[in-house]
Amino acid sequence: MxxxxxxxxxxxxxxxxxxxxxxxxxxxxxxxxxxxxxxxxxxxxxxxxxxxxxxxxxxxxxxxxxxxxxxxxxxxxxxLTKMEKIKVKGNCVIAQAGATIVDTAFTAAHHGLSGMEFAAGIPGSVGGAVFMNAGAYGGETCNVIQSVKVLTRAGEYKNYSQAEMKFSYRHSLVQENGDIVTEAAFTLKKGNKSKILANMNYLNALRKYKQPLEYPSCGSVFKRPAGHYVGPMIIQAGLQGKQIGGAQDSTKHAGFIVNKGGATATDYLNLIHLIQKKIRSSFGLDLQTEVRIIGKPND
CATH class of the missing domain: 3.30.43.10 (Uridine Diphospho-n-acetylenolpyruvylglucosamine Reductase, domain 2)
Known part of the structure; x- marks a missing residue:
């Protein structure tokens, strides 16, 4: 076929x-x-x-x-966004890979389950959150994972435990072996529904205040080097607000690059490379991208 x-x-x-x-x-x-x-x-x-x-x-x-x-x-x-079912079994929330991590976190909250509050504003899917070990505000996906169901590139389904996933900062096993995350089970704790939702709403308000959500972006562009914060380094390097084509280093949060209108992926990549070059020369640090970059250049 x-x-x-x-x-x-x-x-x-x-x-x-x-x-x-x-x-x-x-x-x-x-x-x-x-x-x-x-x-x-x-x-x-x-x-x-x-x-x-x-x-x-x-x-x-x-x-x-x-x-x-x-x-x-x-x-x-x-x-995978049409594979989006979420179900709750006791203290466990099981979500397909295409469900958003936000919907999964709020489903948990509405069932009085605590542990996913950190994900209240993360815009990615469950599969992406597992793949990247996504995190925010002191929480990480790996902290609440019980198991992950995957489809191998050979077409076989299998399950990994939390320990088998080799989680680390913005990293997981499936980045190495190419397995496709299809479902994740999260183990949570019973909590007060009102307090959980209030905490999530607070984190979302904080995110809206700090991040340039009014423009298209890919979120935080760079991984945080040990002992440093990316945004302040970009500011000190004089690159906050720098624009190439339609892509601009955000004037609201220097760790974000936003599409101010008509940006191309090439604009984004040129600005990323400029920031990396300037940070290397100013601070002696090699900034690694947190954002995934895939596909082929224009011919």
């Missing part, structure tokens, strides 16, 4: 779709094939068909911490 035939099997498929429609930066070139599986069976069929036809495979969640180069992505791109 070829990829084009999968649409006749009930799988939502498109061709040559601009991925700027889906990224939080509103940039990115086209996907050769784009698919939106709704369940494990459809996802497995897509992976196996790509394997059988030697088609490159890229899997994306909510595309909130992602830059896709302007040349787009060859082969098959799978977006």
């Amino acid at each position: 070829k990829l084009a035939d999968l649409a006749q099997n009930g799988i939502e498929m498109e061709k040559q779709v601009p991925l700027s429609k889906y990224t939080f930066t509103k940039t990115g070139g086209p996907a050769e094939f784009l698919a939106f599986p709704r369940n494990d069976s459809q996802l497995r069929k897509l992976v196996i068909t790509a394997n059988e036809n030697n088609v490159p495979l890229t899997v994306i969640g909510n595309a909130s911490n992602l830059i896709i180069r302007d040349g787009g992505i060859d082969g098959l791109v799978i977006i």
Whole structure:
């Protein structure tokens, strides 16, 4: 079976779709094939068909911490956002990879479960949060993970325990082995629903005050070097507000790069490289990107 035939099997498929429609930066070139599986069976069929036809495979969640180069992505791109079911069993919340981590955190809160408050404003998917070990305000995904269900690139489902996931700062096992996160189980603690929600609302208000949410962005661009904060270094280097094309280092939070209008992925990357070069020369530090950068440059 070829990829084009999968649409006749009930799988939502498109061709040559601009991925700027889906990224939080509103940039990115086209996907050769784009698919939106709704369940494990459809996802497995897509992976196996790509394997059988030697088609490159890229899997994306909510595309909130992602830059896709302007040349787009060859082969098959799978977006998991339609695999979004969330269920609660006792002190455990089980969410499919395409569910947002925000919805998962609020579902937990409404059931009087505490531990995911830190994720109240993280815009990514559950799969992306696991992949990146996303964190904010002193909390990290790894702290509440019980287990992770994945689909291997060979088309086999398996489960990893929290310990097996090799979590560290913005890192997990699936970054190394290419497994596709399909579901995560979070172990939480009973708490006071009103207090949990009040804390989440406070963190969201803080985020709105500090971050440039009024513009498209990919969130925090750089990993934090040990003993340093990225935003103040960018300010000291004189680059806050620096703009290349439509991409600007935010005047509200220097650790963010925003799309002021008409930005391309190339604008973003040129500004990232400029900041890295300036921080290296000013502070002797090599800034590593937290945002994932994928795809091919424009020809």
